[in-house]
Amino acid sequence: MSDINVLISKFDFIANNPKEVIDKYIAEGKKIIGCFPVYTPQPLVTAAGMVPMGMWGGQITPTVAAKYNPIFTCSIMRSCLEFGMTGIFDQMSAVMMPMLCDTFRGMSSAWRAGVKNIPLISFIHPQNRTDSGALEFLIDEYKSVQEKLEAIAGVKITDATLSATLDLYNTKNLVMREFCDVANDHLDIITPVVRHNVMKSATFLEISETIDMVKELINELRNQQICKWTGKKVILTGITAEPEEFLKIFEENKIAVVGDDLAQETRQYRTDYPSGNSAIERLAANWMELKGCSMAHETDHTIRGQMLVDMAKNKGADCIAICLMRFCDVEEYEYPYISKMAEEAGLYSLCLEIDQSTQDNGQSRTKIQSYAEI
C-alpha cells in the first residue's frame, strides 16, 4: 500500500477504535481524562501529563441510560451516559463536563447517579463574555478544575508548563486548519469519510501524535497531483456529521465536503490561545474569543450565519448542509436563521437529521440525492 493509503488507514482505525487508543495509553502508564463535548480545558490535562480524550457517544440505542435521561434529549449525551453506565469508559480517571446547555445541567446529576466509579469534574463557562468580570471568573473556574486534575495526576501544573502546552495546542490548531485547506486540492483522496476520520482521530490522539500524523498527511498530499473536483461542494455545520454511512451518501452523489463548522471538527481548531499575562489567563481568553458557535453567546447574533455564507463562497460550495442533531436545542434555535441566510445568499440549505440511536439514513439519502440532482 502506498504511504498515503497507510496513513489514511491509520486515521480510519483510530477514529473507529478509540478503545484501542485508550488501551495503548494505559499500557504506557498514562492517565486518561474524558472530555465531554464541546469545549473543555484540555491543555490543563496535557500539562498535567495526562491524556485528554474526546467523548462523542456512539451509534447505539441506549437502554440503561433511559433511567436517568429523558428520551427527548440529544442522542450524543444519551450514548455517553450509556457508555459510562456500562463500563465502556472505565479506564478513564475522570471526565470533564462543561455546562453548555440544559442537557448538560441535567447530565451533571445523571452521570453522578449512574456512573459512580468515574469522578465528574463539572465546570461552567461564562456566557456574558463581554462583561468586564467574565475573564476573571473563568480564570478562577479553570483554577478549580486545575486543582482537581492536579490531585488526579499527582503533579502541580506550573505556569511555564501550561504556557508551553498552549503553544503546542496552537500548533495543533494550525496544522488542522492547514489540513482542511490542503484537503480541498485533493478531494479525490480526501473524501468526506477520510476527512472526518482525520478530524475525529485528532480528538482521540495525544497532541504530539496528532501533530506529527497530520503533518505527515499534509506532506503526502502535497506530493499528489492537484485534483480538479467536478462534483458538487458543501459546507457541513452542526455538532457532528457521522456515522460513515451518512457521509458515504455524499460520496455516492459525488459531493465533496470543502469546509465545516462542526463542533467535533473545525470548531475545535479555529480559535487560538492568545498571549496574556499568565498561562491560565491565556487559557481562559480562548473562550472569550470564540465566534460563531451556538453554545457561546454573542452580542451580534448573525456572526455564525455570515461566517457560513462566507465560508461557502470562499471554498466554492453552493450548499450549507445543516447536520441537525435531533434534540440539540442550541442548534435547533439557530436552524431557522442559518437556513434563511444561506438561501438569501443564493445557496442551498439542507436539513439533515443526526441521531445516534437510529441506523436509518433513508431521509438524508433522499435529501442529499435530490440536492445533487438539482
Next chain:
Amino acid sequence: MQYVLGIDIGSTASKAVIMTYDREIYAKTVVPHGTGSIGPKQVYEKILSENNLKKEDLSRILVTGYGRFVFDDADNQKSEISCHAKGINFLNPEVRTIIDIGGQDVKAIRLNEKGMILNFVMNDKCAAGTGRFLDTMANILNVKTSELGSLSEKAEKVVTISNTCTVFAESEVISQLSNNVRLEDLVAGINKSVAKRVASLAFRVGIATEVAMSGGVALNKGVVKSLSEELKIDIFVHEDCQFAGALGAALFALEELEKKGDAIT
C-alpha cells in the same frame, strides 16, 4: 414501438407508469404493497401483462421511492423528490409548490417556472401527518383508509384530535368513540390533524401558486379540503397524482435515453 418504464416503490404501495417516446402515458398501475414486500415485483409484472408487453419492449427502466435501491432490473434510480417534481410539472406546468403526503414521508417542494427544484423540505421523523397515521386511525375506526375522504364529507363539525403522537391520538380517538361522537365528525378531525401538520411543513418551504398535491393521500378529499383551509389556498389534485413519482421516473428514463442518443421518435 418502444417504451420506458418508471416505478415508484413507496413504503405502502408500488406504482408503475409506461410512457411512449412521444411522452404519452401508455399505461399505469398500482399495487397496495410497498418496499420489502412482493409489491415491486408485482407491479412490474402486472403492468407488463395487463398491456401485453414484455421486458424487451422496454428501452429503459428507472425507479424511485424508498425502495429504489433494491430493484434489480432498474437501469438507474432517482430520488422521489426529483421524480415527483418532474411528474407534477408534466401534469401541470403551472404548479410551483408540490405537497406530497406518502406512507411515511411528507415532502414540500418548490419549483421555478422551468419546473426545476428551488427548495424542498421533509417531515421530522415521525408518523404524524403521514399516510401511516391515517391508516392507523382508519383501523381503529374499522373503516378503509380509502373511505376516509367520503366519510368526512358528511361531517357536521370537526372533532379536534389534539395529540400528534400516533399512539396517544389512538387513545384519544377511542375515547371519543366511547363518547358516541359521530364517526364522520371524528374523521374530519383526523383529516384536520394531518392537514395542520403538513401545512406547517409547507409554510417552511414557502407557498407559491399553483399548489398541487401528489401521493396516495391526495386522493383523500377530506385531507385536501382541510389542507386547503389551513394554507388558505386552492389545491390542484390531478387524477393521476398518485402516479406522479412513477411518471417522473419514466420521464427521467426518456431524458437519459435522449442524452445517449437512443430514443428514436
Next chain:
Amino acid sequence: MSKTQEQKPKRQLAKSMIMVNEQTAKVYAEAREAAEKGEPIGWSTAIFPQELCETFGIPLVYPENNAAAVSARHLGGQFISHAEGEMRYPINICSYARLNIGMADKITQPGWEKVEPAMPVPTFLTLANNSCTQLMKWYENLSRNLDIPIFFVDCLYNYYEEEPAPHKVKYVRNQIENTIKKMEEFFGKKFDWDKFLEVQKISQINRIMFNEIVSLNSRKPAPMNGFDLFNYMSSLVLCRGKESTTRILEQLKKEIEEHIANGTSTYGSKPEQYRVHWEGIACWPNLGYNLKTLKKYDVNCVMNGYVTAWDVAYEPGDMDGMAKAYQTSSTNSFSTPSIMEKRTESIEKFSCDGMLCHVNRSCKLMTFHIFVGRDIIEEKAKIPTTNFDGDQSDTRVFSEAQFETRLQGLVEVMKANKEAK
C-alpha cells in the same frame, strides 16, 4: 391571571384573586401605554432581577407568564404553528419559546388579531438564564428578529450541592452592577439607589409573606387547593417588588386564615383524602381537566416545587446576597440532589402521601430532575411517585386517558399505604 375567569366558577372569585387580575391588567396597560408613547418597554425572563427596572420605573412584561396565560385560554396554537411553519423553528424547542417567538413575529405585522393579554412590542430584553439555557437562545432569537438589545445577567449553574463559590457570586454581582450602568445609558436616567433599597425591602416583604401563605397549606386539612398557588404566583412573577403585591398577599393571608378558623378550604366541601406534591410546571392548557380529575380521586396537590422559584432571598442592601440569590433561585439552577433534598423537606412538612410528576416535553431540566430524583425521593421521602406526559403550553402532548390512569395508579398505592399503617 385571568385564567380562572375562564372556568365557570361555582363560587364567586375570591377578593384576592380579583385583585390579582386587576394587578395583571394594570401591568399590561402600563406597558402598552409606554409603548404608545414611544417609551422603553422590556420583555423579561421570569427570574431576572426585577428590582432594576422597578427602580428605573420602566415597565416589563414577561413572555413565559404570557405564554402560560395564552395557552391556558387555548389561544396559543396559532403562534406555535406560525413558529413551526413559516419561521421554521423545530418542534423540539420549548413551547413557551415557540409560542412567544411566533407571537413576536405576528405583533410586528400590521393589523394582527390581538390575543389578550396583549403584549406590546418591546424595545429591549432582560435575560437571566437561572431558569435555563434555552431562555438565552430564545432571547437571542427575539433580539435578532426584532433587532433590539439584551441586558443579560448570566446566572451560571450550581452543578454540585455546595453554595456558589465567591468567584461565581462576584461575576453575577458585577453583571448586575454593569447592567445598571448600561441601563442608565439606555434609558437616559440615573439609577436611584435609595429607591432601589426600598424596592429590595418590598421584594423581601412579599417573598416572606408568600412563603408564609404557602406554609399555611401544610395544615391538615389544607385550607387551600394547592392549584390556587399557580394563580397567585402571577403576582410574584410580574410584581415581585411592588406594594400592590403586598396588598394582595395580605388579603390572601386573611382569606386563608378565615378558612382555617372556619374549618373550610378552597379545595371545596368534600375533604381531601390524599395530599400530593406536584412536581414540574403546570399543564396550562389542561388545568381544568387536571383539577377535575384530581378532585375525582379526592387528591389535593397541596404543594408544588414550582412556586419556590420566586423565593429570591437576600438582605436589602447586600449586593453579594442579591447576586447569590439570583443564582440560587429556580428549580433549574440546582443539581438534582439539591432539589430533591428540598422536596424531601417539603414533602415531610406538607405531609404528602405521594408525588405527581409532570414530564414536561418542553422542559428537559425539570424532567431530568424527575428521572434522576426518583430514587432519591423513594429512599429519603419514602413516598410513591408517578409520572405523566404533558407540556406547559403545547396542546398536542397531554393525554387525558394517560393522566387519569397514572393518577389512579398513584392513588391505589397511596390508599394501600394508608391502610397498611
